Structures are given as structure tokens and as C-alpha cells.
Amino acid sequence: MRKTIREIDNNEILKTLKIDCEKCFGFCCVALYFSKTEGFPNDKKAGTPCVNLKADFTCSDHKNLRKKGLKGCTAYDCFGAGQKVAQSTFNGKNWREFKGLQNQMFEVFLVMRQLHEMLWYLGDALTFVSNKNMKDQLSIRIQEIEQLTKLDANSIMNIDIEKYRTKVNSILRMANEIAKDKIAKYKINNSKNKKNLKLGYDFIGTNLTDTNLIGANFAGALLIAANMKNTDLKGANLIGADLRDADIRGANLEDTIFLTQSQINTAKGDYKTRLPKSLARPAYWESEK
Incomplete structure (x- = not known):
């Protein structure tokens, strides 16, 4: 018997992948490596808080980032991984109060960000393909990645990211070929x-x-x-x-x-x-x- 494929609303998928910093604990300001040459406040090691990160997880220089040329800060997007890790994976626990979980939180955030990025591309592909078979394949991949994002912290850290990235890249290439055929006439005209x-x-x-x-x-x-x-x-x-x-x-x-x-x-x-x-x-x- 063929497995039932849940109909995916691509607009809803993409909506959930938008950043909501108020529900996050400044993961991008701590977990990431910063380089001043790439438009960040200073060079910093991964796992070290940014100099502008306040105690309430907001940025002390948020309104002046562009004026100061801190393009790295204004450009970064976690695809909503920050709030997912903060509110779902760790149920509202933050790394300042639960210091024993800090490293795990940061590692999970880095993995979650990659999973959410895959979901973004898969959801985006649904916006430009109309082929039923392709839509079904995209929906299956979306459901598969969604389930990974709901795992517990230890399980998320053990995900073989390259395995899933290879599978996602394969279907994205197929979707791209369909898109190219779709606009061929428009391109000529x-x-x-x-x-x-x-x-x-x-x-x-x-x-x-x-x-x-x-x-x-x-x-x-x-x-x-x-x-x-x-x-x-x-x-x-x-x-x-x-x-x-x-x-x-x-x-x-x-x-x-x-x-x-x-x-x-x-x-x-x-x-x-x-x-x-x-x-x-x-x-x-x-x-x-």
C-alpha cells in the first residue's frame, strides 16, 4: 500500500523559517565564529558571546549596525533555527542559566540551522513546480527533515547532515530542471x-x-x-x-x-x-x- 503523502503548504513552511529573535537566546551571537573582516564587531571564537550581546539577549548596537559597517550582523539569517532550538528543543531553557547545557545548545543550533536551510530550499521549490510527482517527492523530503528537527538534543547532534544534504540536493537539481523547461518560452520571447x-x-x-x-x-x-x-x-x-x-x-x-x-x-x-x-x-x- 502506498504511504499517504501529507499535502504541504509551502507558504506555511516558509513562514515558520523566518527569524524571531525575541524567542531566541542570541544563539547566532554566541555559537558562531566571527571575523571582523567579514563585517562583525570583532574577531571572536565560536561559543564566546559577542561584545554587543546584552544580558537579555538583545543587541546593544542593533540600531547602528549598518552605520558602523557591521554588514555581517545584518545579513545573517538562521532560517528560524534559533527560536526552534530555544523554545522547542530546550523548552525555553537558556544557556546563561543552564551553563551545563551551553555547548550542547550551540552544537544543536548549528545542526538545526542546516536542517532549516534545507527546509527553506525544499519549500521554495514547491512554489515553482507544478508536476504532481515532483511535488510529492518534495513533500516527502520536507516531512522527513521536519521530523529530524523535532528530535531531542542528543539525537539531533548525531544526525548525518551530509546524508540528508545529498538527498535534498538531488531533488533540488531535478526541480531546477523542471523550472528551466517552464521558463524556456518566456526566455525566448x-x-x-x-x-x-x-x-x-x-x-x-x-x-x-x-x-x-x-x-x-x-x-x-x-x-x-x-x-x-x-x-x-x-x-x-x-x-x-x-x-x-x-x-x-x-x-x-x-x-x-x-x-x-x-x-x-x-x-x-x-x-x-x-x-x-x-x-x-x-x-x-x-x-x-
């Missing part, structure tokens, strides 16, 4: 007077405004300070792409594939930039004049 995108992954500082970016494969690409102003990126695969200081003012990213909030947080956009419904427009972007 909207590519007049545009240059073809060169092969490669290094587009640092490149002017791409006169290039056809519809359906572009930017997986893992370096788009640092690239000029993509007013371009159409419908169907473009941006998984793992580095968008730091990329100019996406006026660009259409509404139907891009595998785009995350942390990538958007590092780019330069404005009120004309079109984003997927699942992502928020950074408050520091240019507003309408």
Missing part, C-alpha cells in the same frame, strides 16, 4: 537585444545590465558588486550565490529560484526591486523619493 551570459561563476564587479539573465545559472556564483540594475532574473538559480553589494535596484527577482533572505540582506536594492513574497525588503534599502 523576452531576450531581444540582450547578450548571452558568459559561462563561469566569477562575475565580481561585472556590468550585467545588457545581459540576458532570465533562467541564468548563478548557483555558487560570485556576484559581489555586480551591476544587475533593472534586469529580469525570472527563473534564475541563485542558490549559494554571493550577492554582497550587488546592485539589484529595479531588478525583478520575484520568480528567482532558491533565493534567501540573507542574500537579499547583503545586496543593494530599492523600492522598485521586486522580491519573492516569502522575502522581506530590508529597511535600509532606498525608499521611494
Whole structure:
């Protein structure tokens, strides 16, 4: 007998993966390694609290992060892993009061963040595929990863992350191929007077405004300070792409594939930039004049 596949609401999945710092205990400010050269307050070892982390787990310099050039802080996104570990895995216990659990909490957070990242990409894939078989496969993977996030702390620490990442990457590649076929006609009809995108992954500082970016494969690409102003990126695969200081003012990213909030947080956009419904427009972007 075929196992019943639960229908997944991708909007609900993506909604649960948004950060809620008020329900977290500053895990990202403690568990992570910081490098000052990457836009953090100072160099710090993993497991050491940030100098700006207050006793109530809020940031003493939160309103001035951008002004001080602390882009690493404003860009980071845990995909909601922080509040999940704080409120679910450890039932509201915090690492300041339960010092014996500190290391375990931090390790669980790092694993949970990876699980939630997988859920984000799987949920995002559901937004652009209509094939019933593919939707079912994505739903099965989502349910599988969801169950892992509900395990106890010790079990989470023993998860073979690479095993599940390999399985997730495989299905994401298949979903991407379906997406490419879906936009093929659109690409042909909207590519007049545009240059073809060169092969490669290094587009640092490149002017791409006169290039056809519809359906572009930017997986893992370096788009640092690239000029993509007013371009159409419908169907473009941006998984793992580095968008730091990329100019996406006026660009259409509404139907891009595998785009995350942390990538958007590092780019330069404005009120004309079109984003997927699942992502928020950074408050520091240019507003309408």
C-alpha cells in the first residue's frame, strides 16, 4: 500500500523559517565564529558571546549596525533555527542559566540551522513546480527533515547532515530542471537585444545590465558588486550565490529560484526591486523619493 503523502503548504513552511529573535537566546551571537573582516564587531571564537550581546539577549548596537559597517550582523539569517532550538528543543531553557547545557545548545543550533536551510530550499521549490510527482517527492523530503528537527538534543547532534544534504540536493537539481523547461518560452520571447551570459561563476564587479539573465545559472556564483540594475532574473538559480553589494535596484527577482533572505540582506536594492513574497525588503534599502 502506498504511504499517504501529507499535502504541504509551502507558504506555511516558509513562514515558520523566518527569524524571531525575541524567542531566541542570541544563539547566532554566541555559537558562531566571527571575523571582523567579514563585517562583525570583532574577531571572536565560536561559543564566546559577542561584545554587543546584552544580558537579555538583545543587541546593544542593533540600531547602528549598518552605520558602523557591521554588514555581517545584518545579513545573517538562521532560517528560524534559533527560536526552534530555544523554545522547542530546550523548552525555553537558556544557556546563561543552564551553563551545563551551553555547548550542547550551540552544537544543536548549528545542526538545526542546516536542517532549516534545507527546509527553506525544499519549500521554495514547491512554489515553482507544478508536476504532481515532483511535488510529492518534495513533500516527502520536507516531512522527513521536519521530523529530524523535532528530535531531542542528543539525537539531533548525531544526525548525518551530509546524508540528508545529498538527498535534498538531488531533488533540488531535478526541480531546477523542471523550472528551466517552464521558463524556456518566456526566455525566448523576452531576450531581444540582450547578450548571452558568459559561462563561469566569477562575475565580481561585472556590468550585467545588457545581459540576458532570465533562467541564468548563478548557483555558487560570485556576484559581489555586480551591476544587475533593472534586469529580469525570472527563473534564475541563485542558490549559494554571493550577492554582497550587488546592485539589484529595479531588478525583478520575484520568480528567482532558491533565493534567501540573507542574500537579499547583503545586496543593494530599492523600492522598485521586486522580491519573492516569502522575502522581506530590508529597511535600509532606498525608499521611494
